[in-house]
Amino acid sequence: MLESLLAVGGLMLLRDSVEWEGRSLLKALVKKSALRGEQVHVLGCEVSEEEFREGFDSNINSRLVYHDLFRDPLSWSKPGKALPGGPLEALRALDKRTVSGPATIALDSLSWLLHHLPCPTLCQTLHALSRQDSCPGDTPPGEQVRVLGLLHEELHGPGPLGALSSLAQTEVTLSGMMGQASAQILCRRPRQRPTHQTQWFSILPDFSLELQAEPPLESQPRSDPHTPSVDPTTHLTFNLHLSKKEREAKDSLTLPFQFSSEKQQALLRPGLGQATSHIFYEPDAYDDLDQEDPDDDLDV
Amino acid sequence: MAVAGTSGTGTRSTGSMVAAASTNNVTSFQRRGPRASGADSGCSRLVSIAGTRRSVRNGQLLVSTGLPALDQFLGGGLAVGTVLLIEEDKYNIYSPLLFNYFLAEGIVSGHALLVASAKEDPADILQKLPAPLIDHSYKKECDEDICGHKMESDIKMKIAWRYQLFPKMEQGRPVLSSGFGHDYDISKRIPQELIETSKWHGFFLPEKISSTFNVESCSLTSGYMKLLQFIQNIIYEEGFDGSNPQKKQKNILRIGIQNLGSPLWGDDICCAENCDASHSLTKFLYILRALLRTSLSACIITVPTHLIQNKAVIARVTNLSDTVVGLESFIGSEKETNPLYKDYHGLIHIRQIPRLNNLIYDISDVKDLAFKLKKKLFTIEWVQDNYLRQERNIYPPGFSYLLKQKDSAWGEGSLQHSTFLMSFLAKATTFASRLVRHCEPLKQTGSGRIRQAAGPRLWHDGRRQEAPGLLVTPP
Numbered sequence: 001m002l003e004s005l006l007a008v009g010g011l012m013l014l015r016d017s018v019e020w021e022g023r024s025l026l027k028a029l030v031k032k033s034a035l036r037g038e039q040v041h042v043l044g045c046e047v048s049e050e051e052f053r054e055g056f057d058s059n060i061n062s063r064l065v066y067h068d069l070f071r072d073p074l075s076w077s078k079p080g081k082a083l084p085g086g087p088l089e090a091l092r093a094l095d096k097r098t099v100s101g102p103a104t105i106a107l108d109s110l111s112w113l114l115h116h117l118p119c120p121t122l123c124q125t126l127h128a129l130s131r132q133d134s135c136p137g138d139t140p141p142g143e144q145v146r147v148l149g150l151l152h153e154e155l156h157g158p159g160p161l162g163a164l165s166s167l168a169q170t171e172v173t174l175s176g177m178m179g180q181a182s183a184q185i186l187c188r189r190p191r192q193r194p195t196h197q198t199q200w201f202s203i204l205p206d207f208s209l210e211l212q213a214e215p216p217l218e219s220q221p222r223s224d225p226h227t228p229s230v231d232p233t234t235h236l237t238f239n240l241h242l243s244k245k246e247r248e249a250k251d252s253l254t255l256p257f258q259f260s261s262e263k264q265q266a267l268l269r270p271g272l273g274q275a276t277s278h279i280f281y282e283p284d285a286y287d288d289l290d291q292e293d294p295d296d297d298l299d300v
Numbered sequence: 301m302a303v304a305g306t307s308g309t310g311t312r313s314t315g316s317m318v319a320a321a322s323t324n325n326v327t328s329f330q331r332r333g334p335r336a337s338g339a340d341s342g343c344s345r346l347v348s349i350a351g352t353r354r355s356v357r358n359g360q361l362l363v364s365t366g367l368p369a370l371d372q373f374l375g376g377g378l379a380v381g382t383v384l385l386i387e388e389d390k391y392n393i394y395s396p397l398l399f400n401y402f403l404a405e406g407i408v409s410g411h412a413l414l415v416a417s418a419k420e421d422p423a424d425i426l427q428k429l430p431a432p433l434i435d436h437s438y439k440k441e442c443d444e445d446i447c448g449h450k451m452e453s454d455i456k457m458k459i460a461w462r463y464q465l466f467p468k469m470e471q472g473r474p475v476l477s478s479g480f481g482h483d484y485d486i487s488k489r490i491p492q493e494l495i496e497t498s499k500w501h502g503f504f505l506p507e508k509i510s511s512t513f514n515v516e517s518c519s520l521t522s523g524y525m526k527l528l529q530f531i532q533n534i535i536y537e538e539g540f541d542g543s544n545p546q547k548k549q550k551n552i553l554r555i556g557i558q559n560l561g562s563p564l565w566g567d568d569i570c571c572a573e574n575c576d577a578s579h580s581l582t583k584f585l586y587i588l589r590a591l592l593r594t595s596l597s598a599c600i601i602t603v604p605t606h607l608i609q610n611k612a613v614i615a616r617v618t619n620l621s622d623t624v625v626g627l628e629s630f631i632g633s634e635k636e637t638n639p640l641y642k643d644y645h646g647l648i649h650i651r652q653i654p655r656l657n658n659l660i661y662d663i664s665d666v667k668d669l670a671f672k673l674k675k676k677l678f679t680i681e682w683v684q685d686n687y688l689r690q691e692r693n694i695y696p697p698g699f700s701y702l703l704k705q706k707d708s709a710w711g712e713g714s715l716q717h718s719t720f721l722m723s724f725l726a727k728a729t730t731f732a733s734r735l736v737r738h739c740e741p742l743k744q745t746g747s748g749r750i751r752q753a754a755g756p757r758l759w760h761d762g763r764r765q766e767a768p769g770l771l772v773t774p775p
Contacts, residue, residue: 119571120565122563123562123564124506124563124566127418127506157573158609159570159571160572163562163563166392166604167563167564191393191396193391193393193631194631194632196632255459
C-alpha cells in the first residue's frame with residue numbers, strides 16, 4: 001500500500017529519525033513516480049546534487065529536474081541576479097513552474113526549510129503548492145500534484161511538527177525493529193476518519209521498494225494478561241442475592257401507588273376527550289366493604 | 301407626559317408610551333417589550349427577524365446554531381452579537397460539521413453569510429453544506445426511535461409507571477414549530493438553488509493576501525487585518541449595524557471563520573511556545589467581538605486548540621469568546637476501547653456560556669455529553685452511565701460493577717440497593733469520624749486551662765462533665 005500512497009495528491013510527510021533514515025525511501029518514491037512518467041522536481045537543500053542522483057540510472061536522472069539550494073543557499077556567487085528570496089523564492093518558483101499534468105515535488109529536507117523560513121510562511125507556501133488543482137473534484141486523482149517532504153522529527157519541537165501534520169494528507173513515520181524498517185502510515189482524507197497502517201519494507205540498492213511481511217515477533221515474556229478477577233460479592237457482611245422464596249415474596253408485594261392497569265392507562269393518557277373526570281376506586285386490603293352505615297349505631 | 305401626545309408633537313421617547321397614546325385611546329399605558337440588542341431603539345413594536353427568537357429567560361435575541369440539541373445545551377441558541385468558539389478535535393473531522401450546520405441554518409433561514417477560510421475556497425465550503433430535511437420524514441424516524449424505547453419501558457416499570465411515556469434520555473425536541481432550528485441530512489448536499497438565492501460573501505486568504513511577504517508593522521498579522529477590514533466593510537455596506545443611511549437592514553449576518561490560529565493564517569501560535577506575535581489572535585478576537593456587538597451578527601470560529609503550544613494563549617482565547625464548545629474525538633485515544641463510550645464517537649464539552657444581561661449562567665445541569673455521527677445525523681447525548689462514574693469516587697472500584705448489572709437481583713428501587721448504600725455509607729462515615737479528633741488531651745492542667753470546644757468531654761477518669769452548680773460535685 002505504499003504504492004497506493006502515490007495515487008493520493010497533497011502533502012506527504014516522511015518523518016525520519018537518526019536510527020531510521022528516510023532519504024532512501026524518498027529516493028525510492030521519486031524513482032517510482034519517475035518511472036510512471038510524471039514530472040519530478042527536486043529541491044535539494046541538504047545534500048549535493050551528485051549525491052542525490054547517485055544510484056539512479058540514466059533515464060530516471062534525465063527526468064529529474066533538480067533545483068539546487070545546497071551549493072549556494074544565500075546566492076553569494078550570483079551577485080547580479082535578483083534572487084533575494086532564497087529558499088522561499090525557489091519554492092514559489094516551483095509553484096508557478098509546475099505545468100499541467102501529474103507532478104511530484106520532492107523537498108529534500110523540510111527541516112532545512114523550517115530552519116530557514118518562519119513556520120507559518122512555510123505552511124502557507126506548502127499549502128499553495130499542494131493545492132495546485134483548482135477543485136479536487138475536477139481533476140482525477142492521478143493528475144494531482146503531490147509534495148513529498150522529508151522531515152527529521154528530532155530536530156523540531158512539537159509545535160512545527162503538529163502544524164505540518166495538520167497540513168499533511170499522509171504522514172509516514174519511519175521506525176523499525178531488529179534491522180527491519182517499517183513505515184507507519186497515517187492517511188487523512190478530508191471528511192473521513194484517518195486510517196493507520198504499518199508496512200514493513202526494505203530498500204534495495206537500486207532504490208526500488210520491496211514490501212515485506214511482518215517479521216516474526218520473538219517470544220517476549222508476556223506479563224500475565226488475566227489477573228484473576230475478584231468477585232466483590234464474596235466476603236460481604238450483608239446478603240446481596242435473593243433466594244427464590246424471597247423473590248416470590250417480593251413480587252407479590254402490593255405497593256401503595258400501584259394501581260390496576262386501567263387506572264394506569266387512564267392516568268397516563270389524560271384528556272382523551274373527557275369532559276368529566278373519572279373516579280377510580282380500588283379497595284385496599286383494609287377497606288371494609290360493608291354497606292351499612294356505621295353512624296346508625298349512634299344514639300343521637 | 302402621556303397626555304401631551306394628543307397634539308401630535310409628542311416626542312418619540314424610547315419608551316414609546318407617548319406614541320401609543322395617540323393611536324390607542326383605551327389607555328395611555330402600554331407594555332414595554334424587552335429591548336433588542338442594539339437595533340430596535342426608537343421603535344415601539346419589536347421587529348421579528350426570520351430565523352430568530354427571543355430567549356424566554358431574559359429576552360435576548362437568539363439564533364439557532366443549526367443543531368437543535370446543541371441549542372438546548374447552550375440555553376436556547378446563540379445570542380446575536382456573540383461569538384461561538386469551537387475547539388477542534390484532533391483530526392478535524394467533526395468540527396467542520398458544526399461549522400457547516402451553522403452556515404446551512406443561515407441559508408435556510410434566509411440570513412446573509414460571510415465565510416472566511418485560509419484552507420478551502422468559500423464557494424467549495426458552501427457546496428458541501430448539508431441539505432435540510434423535510435419535516436415529516438425526520439419526525440417519522442424520530443418517532444420510531446421513541447416507540448422502540450417505549451416498548452421496553454412498558455414491560456419493565458412496575459413502580460415508576462408514570463414515567464414510562466417519557467423519552468429515555470434528555471433529548472431536545474427535534475423541530476420547533478416556530479421555524480427556529482432545522483434538521484439536516486449530512487449525506488446529501490444542499491440544493492444548488494438555495495445557495496444561489498442566498499446572499500453570501502467569501503474571504504479566501506491566499507487570494508487576498510499580496511504575494512510579497514512584508515514585515516508587518518502593526519501587531520496584527522496581515523491576514524487578520526485584512527479579514528477584519530473585510531468584515532467591517534460588509535457590515536457597514538450591507539447595513540447590519542444600522543449606521544448606513546442608505547440601507548436599513550433587518551437581517552442577521554452569520555460569520556464563519558475556519559481554522560483561525562492555524563499557520564495558514566500566518567499566525568505562529570501553533571508553531572512556537574513563545575512567539576513574536578502572540579497577541580495577534582487575541583487582538584483579533586477582541587476587535588471582532590466589538591464589531592459583532594454593534595451589529596446584528598453572530599459568528600462561529602473553529603480554532604485548533606490542540607496545536608496551540610502555549611496554554612496561556614488558549615486561556616486568553618477562551619476568555620475572549622462568549623460561548624466555547626470543545627470537541628474531543630475518540631480516534632486514536634485510549635477511550636476508543638472504553639466500553640462506556642462504545643456507542644459514541646467523541647465527547648463534547650461546553651466550556652463556557654456567556655452571562656449576557658444576567659447574573660447567572662443559563663446552563664443545563666448535564667455535564668457529560670457525547671456525540672455520535674450517524675449516517676445522516678449528528679446527535680448529542682448524555683452519556684448514560686454518567687452517574688456511575690461519579691459514584692466511583694465514593695465506592696471502591698469493585699462495587700460500581702454491581703450497580704451496573706442490569707439483570708441483577710435488584711429491581712429498580714429495591715430494598716437491597718438501598719440497604720447496601722446505607723450500610724456502606726454508614727461504614728464510611730464512622731471510619732471518617734474516627735479520624736477527626738474530638739477530645740483534647742485528657743490530663744487537665746491547672747489554672748492555665750482553656751475552655752474546651754464542644755464535644756464529649758471526659759474527666760480523666762472517664763466520667764462526663766456535669767453542669768456545675770446544679771448537681772452534686774464529683775467526689
